[in-house]
Amino acid sequence: KQEVTQIPAALSVPEGENLVLNCSFTDSAIYNLQWFRQDPGKGLTSLLLIQSSQREQTSGRLNASLDKSSGRSTLYIAASQPGDSATYLCAVRPMTTDSWGKLQFGAGTQVVVTP
Amino acid sequence: GAVVSQHPSWVICKSGTSVKIECRSLDFQATTMFWYRQFPKQSLMLMATSNEGSKATYEQGVEKDKFLINHASLTLSTLTVTSAHPEDSSFYICSAREKRGIGSYEQYFGPGTRLTVT
Numbered sequence: 001k002q003e004v005t006q007i008p009a010a011l012s013v014p015e016g017e018n019l020v021l022n023c024s025f026t027d028s029a030i031y032n033l034q035w036f037r038q039d040p041g042k043g044l045t046s047l048l049l050i051q052s053s054q055r056e057q058t059s060g061r062l063n064a065s066l067d068k069s070s071g072r073s074t075l076y077i078a079a080s081q082p083g084d085s086a087t088y089l090c091a092v093r094p095m096t097t098d099s100w101g102k103l104q105f106g107a108g109t110q111v112v113v114t115p
Numbered sequence: 116g117a118v119v120s121q122h123p124s125w126v127i128c129k130s131g132t133s134v135k136i137e138c139r140s141l142d143f144q145a146t147t148m149f150w151y152r153q154f155p156k157q158s159l160m161l162m163a164t165s166n167e168g169s170k171a172t173y174e175q176g177v178e179k180d181k182f183l184i185n186h187a188s189l190t191l192s193t194l195t196v197t198s199a200h201p202e203d204s205s206f207y208i209c210s211a212r213e214k215r216g217i218g219s220y221e222q223y224f225g226p227g228t229r230l231t232v233t
Contacts, residue, residue, distance in 0.1 A: 004158075036224075043121075043208055043226040044159075089158070102149070103222070107158040 002027045002094050006106035014114050019077035021109045023090035028068050031093040035064050035075050038087045038108065047088075048075070080113045087111070117143045119211045121225040128199055128232055136194045136228045138209030144189035145211035149222075150182075153206040165192050199232045206230075 003026045013019060023033070032051045036044040048057045050066040050073070057064050061078040077084055087110045091103040118141040128134050138148060146167050151159040163179075165171040165186035173179045181203075183195040192211075196203055209225045 009156075041206075041227070041229065043119075044224040046224075091159075102161055102164065105158040105160075107156070110156075 002030075002092065002104050004090060004092055004104050004106040006088075006090060006109050008109060009107065010110040010112075012112040012114065013080055015080060015082060017080055019075075019080050019084065019111060019113075021075040021077075021088050021090075021111070023073045023075070023106055025071045025073075025092050025104075027094060028071055029095040030068065031095055033064075033066055033073050033090060033092050034103070035062075035073075036089040036091065038089060040087075044089065080111075082113050082115050085111055085113050117141075117211075117213055117221065117223045119145075119209065119223045119225040121207075121209055121228050123228060124226065125229040126231070128230070130200055130232055131198055133195055133197045134199055134230060136196075136207055136209075136230075138192045138194070138211065138225055140190045140211040140213070140223070143211075143213045145192075145213060146189060147212040148186055148192040149210040149212070150184060150192075150194050151208045151210065153208060153227075159208060162194075196230065199230070201232045204230055204232045 005024045007022050034049045035047045048064040050057045063076045066073045087108040089108045091105045120139045122137045148165050150162045152162050153159045161174050162177045163171045163173045165184045167186050167189050171184035186192040206227050208227045213221045
């Protein structure tokens with residue numbers, strides 16, 4: 001059974017520092033991995049999606065890497081800002097008999113960026 | 116980008132009553148919708164998958180008679196929590212899948228519904 005773990009559970013950094021968020025998964029048979037942002041009491045905003053054949057994806061200050069063989073992904077946020085404060089979730093889409101398997105989420109990393 | 120809406124955004128109900136939550140895909144057709152549940156500081160847990168015009172498929176441990184799901188059209192799915200109890204209090208998030216091409220899909224998430232049962 002696929003398990004997704006995110007470490008650390010919470011992180012506080014001063015504004016301007018780079019953020020490094022980790023995600024690990026137990027089964028490397030995945031279609032893709034996705035990073036989301038969730039603000040308190042809100043739904044999910046997709047940040048980056050990495051296909052299983054890719055090593056990384058970049059969007060602005062965000063960069064996500066994927067090492068499928070070791071079951072790890074890292075989300076880097078450069079030059080953090082207070083507006084980056086949120087919970088960041090990673091999710092994997094397992095390869096199953098269903099051609100489009102269901103997303104499995106980690107518990108998230110709660111980030112606070114202090115001014 | 117595609118938008119998924121949920122209504123209501125929050126609801127308070129008394130124990131023993133039923134509550135209906137709507138999920139709509141606003142600018143695309145969603146043949147499949149997913150319902151998730153999230154407890155504070157915990158991950159999203161998939162409750163069920165619903166396909167338009169057919170019965171929902173529930174995940175293990177989810178009571179289908181308690182959480183009634185209807186996906187009557189390509190843009191609307193509803194989740195009804197029947198005979199709600201305080202332990203049903205949670206954040207419910209729906210998600211809709213859009214087919215982009217052969218074997219290619221995008222999944223979009225709604226803003227969530229906060230349910231509090233007193």
